[in-house]
Amino acid sequence: MSQISLTFPDGNSRNYDKGVTPAEVAESISKSLSKKAISAIVDGKHWDMQWPIAADSSIAINTLADDEAALELIRHDLAHIMARAVQEIWPDVKVTIGPVIDNGWYYDFDRAEPFTPEDLGAIEKKMKEIINKRDPVTTEIWERDRAVKYYEANNEPYKVELIEAIPGDEPLRMYWHGHWQDLCRGPHLQHTGQVPADAFKLMSVAGAYWRGDSDRAMLQRIYGVAFQNKEKLRAYLNMLEEAAKRDHRKLGREMDLFHMQEEAPGQIFWHPNGWRIYTTLQDYMRRQQTKGGYVEVNTPQVVDRKLWEASGHWDKYQEHMFIVEVDEEHAREKAVNALKPMNCPCHVQIFNQGLKSYRNLPLRMAEFGSCNRYEPSGALHGIMRVRGFTQDDAHIFCREDQIEDETRRFIDFLSEIYRDLGFEDFKVKFSDRPETRAGSDDVWDKSENALKAATTAAGCEFELNPGEGAFYGPKLEFVLTDAIGRDWQCGTLQVDFVLPERLDATYIGADGGKHRPVMLHRAVLGSFERFIGILIEEHAGKLPFWLAPRQVVVASIVSEADEYVHEVVDALTTAGVRAEADIRNEKINFKVREHSLGKVPVILAIGHREVEDRTVTVRRLGEKQTSVTSLTEIVSALAKEATPPDLL
RNA sequence: GCUGCUGUAGCUCAGAGGUAGAGCACUCCCUUGGUAAGGGAGAGGUCGAGAGUUCAAUUCUCUCCAGCAGCACCA
Numbered sequence: 001m002s003q004i005s006l007t008f009p010d011g012n013s014r015n016y017d018k019g020v021t022p023a024e025v026a027e028s029i030s031k032s033l034s035k036k037a038i039s040a041i042v043d044g045k046h047w048d049m050q051w052p053i054a055a056d057s058s059i060a061i062n063t064l065a066d067d068e069a070a071l072e073l074i075r076h077d078l079a080h081i082m083a084r085a086v087q088e089i090w091p092d093v094k095v096t097i098g099p100v101i102d103n104g105w106y107y108d109f110d111r112a113e114p115f116t117p118e119d120l121g122a123i124e125k126k127m128k129e130i131i132n133k134r135d136p137v138t139t140e141i142w143e144r145d146r147a148v149k150y151y152e153a154n155n156e157p158y159k160v161e162l163i164e165a166i167p168g169d170e171p172l173r174m175y176w177h178g179h180w181q182d183l184c185r186g187p188h189l190q191h192t193g194q195v196p197a198d199a200f201k202l203m204s205v206a207g208a209y210w211r212g213d214s215d216r217a218m219l220q221r222i223y224g225v226a227f228q229n230k231e232k233l234r235a236y237l238n239m240l241e242e243a244a245k246r247d248h249r250k251l252g253r254e255m256d257l258f259h260m261q262e263e264a265p266g267q268i269f270w271h272p273n274g275w276r277i278y279t280t281l282q283d284y285m286r287r288q289q290t291k292g293g294y295v296e297v298n299t300p301q302v303v304d305r306k307l308w309e310a311s312g313h314w315d316k317y318q319e320h321m322f323i324v325e326v327d328e329e330h331a332r333e334k335a336v337n338a339l340k341p342m343n344c345p346c347h348v349q350i351f352n353q354g355l356k357s358y359r360n361l362p363l364r365m366a367e368f369g370s371c372n373r374y375e376p377s378g379a380l381h382g383i384m385r386v387r388g389f390t391q392d393d394a395h396i397f398c399r400e401d402q403i404e405d406e407t408r409r410f411i412d413f414l415s416e417i418y419r420d421l422g423f424e425d426f427k428v429k430f431s432d433r434p435e436t437r438a439g440s441d442d443v444w445d446k447s448e449n450a451l452k453a454a455t456t457a458a459g460c461e462f463e464l465n466p467g468e469g470a471f472y473g474p475k476l477e478f479v480l481t482d483a484i485g486r487d488w489q490c491g492t493l494q495v496d497f498v499l500p501e502r503l504d505a506t507y508i509g510a511d512g513g514k515h516r517p518v519m520l521h522r523a524v525l526g527s528f529e530r531f532i533g534i535l536i537e538e539h540a541g542k543l544p545f546w547l548a549p550r551q552v553v554v555a556s557i558v559s560e561a562d563e564y565v566h567e568v569v570d571a572l573t574t575a576g577v578r579a580e581a582d583i584r585n586e587k588i589n590f591k592v593r594e595h596s597l598g599k600v601p602v603i604l605a606i607g608h609r610e611v612e613d614r615t616v617t618v619r620r621l622g623e624k625q626t627s628v629t630s631l632t633e634i635v636s637a638l639a640k641e642a643t644p645p646d647l648l
Numbered sequence: 649g650c651u652g653c654u655g656u657a658g659c660u661c662a663g664a665g666g667u668a669g670a671g672c673a674c675u676c677c678c679u680u681g682g683u684a685a686g687g688g689a690g691a692g693g694u695c696g697a698g699a700g701u702u703c704a705a706u707u708c709u710c711u712c713c714a715g716c717a718g719c720a721c722c723a
Contacts (some may be wrong), residue, residue: 206718207651214720262714376649593684
């Protein structure tokens with residue numbers, strides 16, 4: 001038999017028979033390694049201990065101590081073990097797929113009865129039994145026909161469908177965890193006992209469509225989390241608990257920022273504190289936009305369907321628009337209007353007033369555009385996904401050869417704003433053409449290439465998000481993350497050759513002829529509502545001083561101090577600081593506790609001493625330490641701190 | 649929209665087929681207290697909405713509404 005040479009991480013190499021498995025390699029090194037081994041990395045590829053190696057390769061043996069490999073295998077094997085447990089308890093349940101995800105795995109099942117929380121406990125118990133059995137994991141490659149027949153005989157239609165979707169030249173690999181069998185790419189552990197039995201937890205059940213298609217069967221998805229040991233699991237569960245405290249819905253109530261109620265689902269009642277954040281942010285954005293060369297406009301809320309038909313939105317989004325029908329005087333039919341779900345068609349109307357010259361381009365038209373969309377009920381989420389919201393929207397009308405410049409300019413613009421607002425890192429996704437779209441493939445080629453080139457030229461790294469573009473053009477998404485790690489699209493930049501065509505926007509070129517402008521749709525915050533939600537969660541309610549709705553509370557310790565408290569508040573207010581007096585008949589302990597919970601960044605305490613010396617005692621949120629400062633000093637210090645970053 | 653769960657006082661939650669309870673918050677009184685809850689009294693609810701079963705429903709059933717988790721959607 002021919003030999004191959006395997007190179008180990010330390011640089012040494014050894015010869016083995018061709019077709020040797022990592023299990024045999026480990027065995028040849030030491031008994032203990034072969035026991036501990038969970039998988040191998042062969043030429044950079046994650047390799048099952050049972051898979052034969054056919055050629056000279058590099059090889060590294062993984063154990064449970066190797067984070068990445070171990071976590072993937074633990075979670076992947078748990079998915080199989082869970083599916084086996086479920087089928088052992090309920091043999092009629094049909095299995096589908098069960099991939100590894102962040103922190104754990106899920107598996108989708110088809111079962112008539114819903115899984116209950118008690119069922120999860122029973123499944124977990126059964127899983128532990130399976131782990132304790134230390135059943136061997138084995139694998140084989142099967143012929144397609146055999147696999148299809150097998151699954152047909154076992155009444156597993158989903159598996160049959162999966163096989164049919166696998167390209168014909170790819171081998172079908174079967175895995176057994178003990179007697180239980182599943183179609184799977186692998187790799188897997190050597191036996192079920194390698195899974196830490198005390199470091200996983202089944203978290204929840206939820207519906208999920210088969211193959212992600214809402215026209216197909218709704219399956220039941222069980223989510224689990226798993227780690228290498230009990231401590232890491234506990235740390236993760238702890239982190240979740242802490243994250244729940246940062247939930248903007250909870251903090252919104254505690255900080256008295258806003259509320260929502262049944263009569264206006266998906267819409268926000270902003271309280272004074274919340275609205276102060278909103279307006280502060282809006283003032284900041286307005287200054288930035290002016291500096292960035294934008295002109296601000298405002299457009300109608302209720303617009304005739306004819307415009308939405310022309311733009312193409314009526315066709316695609318009618319179901320998701322608030323329709324307003326009006327009996328107009330002298331009209332035979334009702335007038336059908338829609339609340340604007342976005343601003344672009346209206347901006348084109350402004351562009352179209354009067355003739356535009358190439359000298360007008362690029363024309364950057366901004367609007368704090370109040371939009372309404374009838375979002376599906378299940379999509380609503382706090383103030384992050386709502387039916388009434390305001391975009392910091394703008395459309396840049398430009399020539400094709402200006403796309404690159406404008407893209408670069410926008411990425412700089414957005415980066416500076418995100419930095420000011422405390423977001424140093426953010427994800428960027430590039431979404432290309434979706435299945436249903438407007439515009440020819442030529443136009444799409446042009447748009448995608450232009451946007452991609454400009455983004456790369458701007459030195460901005462992105463991940464691909466295939467098929468997720470807007471119906472009229474590709475988009476760049478600037479993604480921020482909430483307290484528990486869910487992604488939210490905030491900023492965006494979209495190249496659009498379609499809408500100018502549909503709404504007949506033109507400009508006169510240097511050649512004296514009519515030309516089509518390109519439209520760049522762009523937003524930095526996305527919507528004020530979503531962005532404020534993210535901002536609250538990012539800072540756990542402790543907003544930067546300049547954004548804090550209540551910046552300072554001046555609290556009396558004795559009622560003799562009341563007059564001076566008001567003097568301090570007035571001095572701060574005059575200096576542009578948002579300050580309030582608290583002269584209630586309460587102890588200072590009580591006031592400190594209450595304003596700390598309300599996330600007020602600075603408390604100034606005033607007792608006899610301060611009145612006498614014309615000072616204040618300063619207590620910063622989260623600090624036990626206090627310090628005494630003169631009134632004049634604290635006013636100028638806090639006034640400086642209250643200055644928005646762009647005005648410093 | 650789909651699957652599942654939830655809906656009791658402003659908030660957090662307990663409760664039971666015979667028309668409701670706690671803590672905090674609120675109001676009043678006492679207390680003027682030096683950095684995360686001083687004491688006392690009082691007020692507060694068509695038990696999400698509608699229908700049905702029942703002598704009797706807030707409790708059981710159905711429909712609807714809203715919220716939560718996930719899926720789908722996100723111009």
